[in-house]
Amino acid sequence: MSPSLLADPATLPAADVAPAPGVEPVSEDGRWVSEEAYWREYYFVSDIHYEWNNGRLEEKPVSDYETYLVYRWFMLLLEHFLTSHPIARTVALEMGFRLPLPQGVVIRKPDLGVVRNDNPQPLLPHDCSYHGVFDLCIEALSDRERRGSERDTVVKKAEYAAGGVSEYVILHREPAQQAFYTLGPDGVYVPIAPTDGLICSRVLPGFRFRRQDLCRRPLHASLRDDPVYAHFVLPHWRQAEQRADAEAQRADVEARRADDEARRANDQARRADEAVRRAAAEAAARADAERRAAAAEAALAQLRAERTGRSDTKD
Missing domain, CATH: 1.20.5 (Single alpha-helices involved in coiled-coils or other helix-helix interfaces)
Structure with missing residues (x-):
């Protein structure tokens, strides 16, 4: 079944999955459903966001507020870069993409995805899911439960590498929990080695940042005089x-x-x-x-x- 059709709301019947007023939605994490049922009944659900792992629903965990602030600072920095260097587009708002892997199909919704302009599959204005493979995925780590943390640090890391996502960034309020990976020639992620203390993207040449700035989060307006950021902020x-x-x-x-x-x-x-x-x-x-x-x-x-x-x- 074509994922482009399944993720197109114009081709899907409306699913009556909204809870009654005043009733808390019940998580269906772990429930086994078909891919067609996922696209039709769960992909667009707004109360609880689900991903799909080879037949099983997986609820996306929620990050804490300080981790969100780290994610937001990074996202705004990336927007500054892409404004001055429009070589790619970003998507959020729970937009998913489908990865057919050797062990089965997964549908993931990265917290932020980046599609380069030269990606073979362009990001189209009316897409509700991305029909290609993101060039860069960013996840804001949730460590409330070990399972949620391992999904980002272990499971998705392996899936994104196997699916061909060139770079993978994990953000968190604690520097020790942050990770920055690039895809090696053997198809396995390796940590991005800092250059002069900076994390430099290969997917987005010229995009760079200090790791400590993720937690310091200086005002972006002040970065225009910083030699690290002056060329794009x-x-x-x-x-x-x-x-x-x-x-x-x-x-x-x-x-x-x-x-x-x-x-x-x-x-x-x-x-x-x-x-x-x-x-x-x-x-x-x-x-x-x-x-x-x-x-x-x-x-x-x-x-x-x-x-x-x-x-x-x-x-």
């Missing part, structure tokens, strides 16, 4: 800030240049005023000298006249 903001800084620097240079020109103009005006004052002083000095010379000549002429008069009297 709000790069347009940083570029706009850099442009604004450059414009401010240019404005400062222009203002300093205008100030320098104003000072030069003031200096020139002051020198011109000083030249005018010097010319006026020199003109006044010349006029005074001319007056003194004229007075001296007049006095000399008078003296000569007086001497001439005395000589005439004696004669």
Whole structure:
């Protein structure tokens, strides 16, 4: 039976599985049902989310709030990366995918799935389940029960590797419970070795993070100035800030240049005023000298006249 038909709500009859008002839904975890019945009656149930393991229903466990915060920080970081590097798409909202494995068929609903743009099976706008194999699966670990924890850390790890999921990330509030795997050439997951203290994805080249940041959870807006994240977290903001800084620097240079020109103009005006004052002083000095010379000549002429008069009297 085609899973694409089974997961298409337009082709499925509505299943009356909603509990009566005020009645808590009863878990059917462990119940044996056919794959067709799972797609028709359990896949779209919203009160209790089920996966399907080769004929048996498995209820998805719930993570605690702090683990959710780790998951949310990681998801938002991934959204920042895919906004600046749109090489893949993400899906959540309990979207499942079908894995035909040697030991049987499983239908899993990862907490977050990533489909690269070059995946042979594209993610279509109206898909209610993914009809291919995710390139990256992320699970927020629930450790309330050992069975739920082992499902993510052991069972799904083996299933995702066998199904060809290239990378698998397990998130948890405790760093010791976190895991980051990449598919080796032998089809077995190996831990992603940190590079300079960073976890770097091969499925999403350029996507990287510090493990300690998953628990620290710094504000994403602050990461745009962090050299680890600056190339994909709000790069347009940083570029706009850099442009604004450059414009401010240019404005400062222009203002300093205008100030320098104003000072030069003031200096020139002051020198011109000083030249005018010097010319006026020199003109006044010349006029005074001319007056003194004229007075001296007049006095000399008078003296000569007086001497001439005395000589005439004696004669």
